Amino acid sequence: MIKIMLGMHKIRILATAAALLTVCSLLLLAAMTTAIYPAAAAAAAATTARGPGVMITGYTVEPAVFMPGDTGTITLTIKNMDPQALVTETVIETPSGFRQTTDKTVRSISAEIETIRLSGIRGVVEWLEKGTRLDRHINIGALGPGESIQVSLPVKVAAHARDGTYFPEIVIDVDNGVDVRFPIRVDVESSEVILHEEDIPAEIPRFGSREIAIVIANNRPNSVSGVNVFVESKTGELEFEPVARFIGKLEPFEKKIVNFTVIPISEGTHEISFKVEYRNALNLHHSWLVSSVVVKEGSRSRSSVRLILVDAPDYVLSGDVARIDFDVANGLVRDIRAVTIVPEKEGVKILPSEYFIGDMEAGDLFSASFNLHTHDLIVGEIAIPFRLIFKDAETERRFELPDHIVHVEIREPAENALPVLVPVIIVLLFIVTLIAAAVLRGKMKRKPGR
Template identity: 25%
Template sequence: MIIHTTSKNRRLLFSLLLAALLVLAGTCTTASGQETTGSGSGTAQVAITGVTLDPAIFMQGDEGTLTVQIRNSGTSSVSINRADVLSPDIRVVNYQTYDKVGTLGAGNELTFTFVLKAGGTEGTFFPIFYLDFTSAGSMRYPVPVRVDTTGILVSVIKCPEVFSEGERDEITLSVSNPRDNPVNSVTIVPTGAGITASQTSLFIGTLKPDEEKQVTFGITPGQPADLVFEVSYRNGPNLHQESVTVPVTFGDRRIGADLVINNVAVKSAGSGLTITGDVTNAGLKDARSVMVTVGEPARPSDPNPVWVVGTLEPDDFSSFEVSCTAQGAGTIPLIISYRDEEGRTYRETFSVSARTSVSENSPVAGTRQVPAGMNTRGPGGIFMFGSGLGQVPVIPIIVVIIAAIAGIVAWRKGYVQRIRDRFRK
């Protein structure tokens, strides 16, 4: 009898222990996101299904949004008291927005959006998304938020050392994004006193992480000044700016066409003169509509008052021939006009000595002039040069050489021996 009572006590003790374990398991489940309704009709399971940060990486002082989605995957509704974000490092701008949430039905979703503001310290912080259930329990989820002050990089990769007033030059910029998240609405605006740009602004758009783009501006300065390129962009909804300054100073340089002349010759042609030579483009850009003529006191005349060369590329040259009259002039101004890529006209003047003129019918320097009717042959006679070493009789020497070669060939072929044998017989 005593043994039977002890057996019943053991069974009762085992049942109580099992019930306690079940209650403990239910309590643990509630702490992890489950809530048991007061009626006991079912279990409501609330889970986080999505977390989004915009921007993905904050800069110091940036504002952005944290969006959290939750879902009730249970079979009954669950009552939510409030939702909040808790952090000592990241400020929540709309911290009272979700003080009263309400009921989330079975199978339904709910989205919470919080406005966060980064502080002045770089690093990665973990604000906690906190969900407080009405009946019992709560949910906590840490969200990593990274703050990085790195901005986009703007550099000048092509720019002249000095500028010329009123002349157009090109400046090329490189804009790159060294951040780990994209930046948007990248825009470049050039500013400077007395400086005219080909574009008042240039829109690049989105720069992905580690992406680089190059842009070129045409710049025409009217005075020395600082040319500032203001680069604005957005990290999420936040506007940021970077800038690069290019000092515009004037100086002597030749980046355009630079025309030079050489091989100039002046010859008399009847009552006028003919000037010939070569014009070369020693500059760095094309010279267009190149024309050559003469200036006062000389006057252009037919048949070539103006010689049209056309376009001369860098390091290219062309010959010219200009006709003119210049009675009593000691020098002749040779004028070369051309246009640049913008259509501006340039003129360069070169002085040519008129005293070096020679007649086309006159003998050139080094020849002899003799009266008409005289024998113009040299003293060497026919087939001889005029004088000095030129008096050697060329034709007889050639005949002797040919005869010697023929004799050597005949001797080697045996013809000479045969002839001797015939004479002996």
């Protein structure tokens, strides 16, 4: 029994010795490691500092909505989100087991941005190449703690791109931190600014002018700028005042009415071509509208300026004065001025030599009278042309209507016809005398027989 107890005691002593030996070995190893690699040990014990945090805090896309084939820009706001200073805790453990803790304030690390690139959608939204094959911004540089920078990326939308919303990604390669991938919304819409007729008559008079109107409608969900409207006649048989109008900016789905004055040059059916020019951001676009009008003789139309003959004698005796009356009607929708009627017959005395009416408002009716003096005219029919002249009050363009011809017959006066009747009267009196003599002679012959 005593031997057994002595054996167990020896075992406990050996176990304790082995444990002490293990502890000493570990302490010796730690001391050796600390002595050989003090910097590594301190770094391992210290709190690990993280890299700089870069974020895209905002972006804009111009134009707001692309049209197929457009180019534009994506402008990014990139910020280093690290604060200005950072407090770190350092723990150092000595071989003897002593732990020492210190606080140290250090500056944050600047973000070293290597590249910014667009991970586009092939065939839809891609980087815009302008004489270079680069598809990224390189060597952007360092971005300090809390600092931000704006960077613009040129992009293009394919001409065959379908309408819709796309999300190309912006990739920022940070040399000393975590890379950034950020989706950007790009909208594509093919709707256009269009033209349609507001007031274009089927017929217009040959003489005078007429106002026409068209509507410019922005059917897009974003505004457009630099809007200009042009009008022309391919054949040159119509003139316009003005030939172009500037509208400027059209808001989304806004429309405006634009007026032009058309001035016919000749009769017939003539084509009118309208063109609207506008910009979606810096991208120039066009739309067209083709219409036509029929130009007819102005004197046959109530929507023109007309010279109307009111009264003129069918004939007048030579030496008398004939009165000729006219009405002038302004059937246009605009004022006219310097309205004048001029007789065009040379060698004939007509007073006044011209009749000046002056200004006429739209819808006005004025009268004018002329006196035809016939004492120097030969017997027979005479044709007298009267011409109406006026100016458009807005364009100052001068118009002359075709001559209005008035026919008057000049006859001999009644007293000049008496010498022609004298022989007839003498003959008639002679015949009456013969008849009366015959009757009287017959009566005288019957008396003796009684």
